[in-house]
Amino acid sequence: MDTSPNSNPSPSPKSNIYHISGVPVEFPYKPYGSQLAFMSRVISTLERARRQGHCNALLESPTGTGKTLSLLCSSIAWQLHQNRRHLSKPPSSVSEPNEVADPLIHGGGFIPDPDPSGNTEMPQQTTKAKAHKKLLTPTIYYASRTHSQISQVIREYRKTSYRVPMAILASRKHYCTNKYVCGKENVDDVCKLLLKDTIGGCLEFKNANKVRNHPSLQIGGCFEVHDIEDLVSIGQRVKGCSYFAAQTLAAEAQLVFCPYSYIINPIVRRAMDVDIKGSILILDEAHNVEDMARDGGTVDIEEDVLHALQAELGQLCMNDNLEMTYRPLYDVIQGIVGWINIRKDNLQRCEFEHYLSTWTGDKAKQQLQQIGISQQYFPVLQECATKAIKAGAEAVPGETHLTGISLITLEGLFSSLSYFFSGNGCHANDYQLALQRYVKRDGSKSDI
Ligand code: SF4
DSSP: OOOOTTSSOSOOSSOOEEEETTEEEEOSSOOOHHHHHHHHHHHHHHHHHHHHSOOOOOOOOOTTSOHHHHHHHHHHHHHHHHHHHHHTSOGGGSOOOOOOOOGGGGOTTOSOOSOTTSOOHHHHHHHHHHHHHHHHOOOEEEEESSHHHHHHHHHHHHHSSOOOOEEEOOOHHHHOOOTTTTTOTTHHHHHHHHHHOSSSOOHHHHTHHHHHTOGGGSTTSTTSSOOHHHHHHHHHHHTOOHHHHHHHHHHHOSEEEEETHHHHOHHHHHHTTOOOTTOEEEESSGGGHHHHHHHHTOOOOOHHHHHHHHHHHHHHHTSTTTHHHHHHHHHHHHHHHHHHHHHGGGOEEEETTEEEEEEEHHHHHHHHHHHTOOTTTHHHHHHHHHHHHHHHHHOOTTOOOOOHHHHHHHHHHHHHHHHHHHHHHTTGGGOEEEEEEEEOTTSOEEEO
């Protein structure tokens, strides 16, 4: 990423519109030849994606050559060009999309249950806005490694003349404006508990629209291009939730900034309601993607979390109506607990107070089979897990379901297992099953 202020020292004196492959691109400076070549590649990739349904490009340019500016200007220019193409079509050729009906899309245990007051305005707005946006133009998701890198990209975006609806996706930890919740270790859990509280709840949640509709975020407003801190400061001023405001803004945005995990990790994607189908994905500093992809396919489960999940599943099995769904999951977790107990004293010592054994490919499959997770049985388990995750995400009042960390653990476990068993198990050699015992800083022992 280029953040050098001197990478383009000479602003264009007259017109700063450059026609690249038929697309008018506004560039804040007189572009170097390398920048024109870079933007031309971006546009030809997007054009090919439009014709073929998808297309990837791996673009490299030395530090200080204005990559970020070139990426932003060319992709937004193409997006606007595409928008104009759509608008010039006769209205009858554009059909209404189906509303997003899959409740899992709103799930993952992170999205709140319906507002206790019965106010469902925010989620409805989100769905409608998404459907409308998809009609016109693909959303640009600009993903970077950290939030501070995103801030640098936004500084570059400010230099351009483009002003499209934008949003930044980030966690509650960054956005929460409830002074009793922000700064806590477990902001997610506290927030979800508050939103279930039909009496108290969270005042800021009810005021999230005051943030989203704040005049400073509108066209020409001082925060039309905003950073996380800007949205938080608006939230603090109007006593509204910046986290849910950012989600609504993202549903309507043409340009969404986010960390890699919001694009690469399917659990985070579902939790944050990020639908990347048909979108333009820009992965800045893509050499980090391998690590992120590895993280996305990995689940770490500690023994006490496993026990808590087992206990919750055991409770749910006692309900006759729910047993069909939860019994197979309970059996699997019990199988994992038993498997750990048998092996934990026979692990290989790798360093002081750290013991580890790993299995990969067919050996990992054999171990999973001993637990009760076979290639043939996995689809049945996955169906049960999907129902359990859906029930937890919907959290219908009066219906029992998995909660908090247990829900997240089950989702993470089945996400990794689905990668492991995908393609009839042909990717099993890319994954490793590991069991380790080590001493935590607080002195307790932990198994995975
Ligand atoms: S301000 Fe938003 S994130 Fe914070 S507790 Fe309230 S609803 Fe949750």
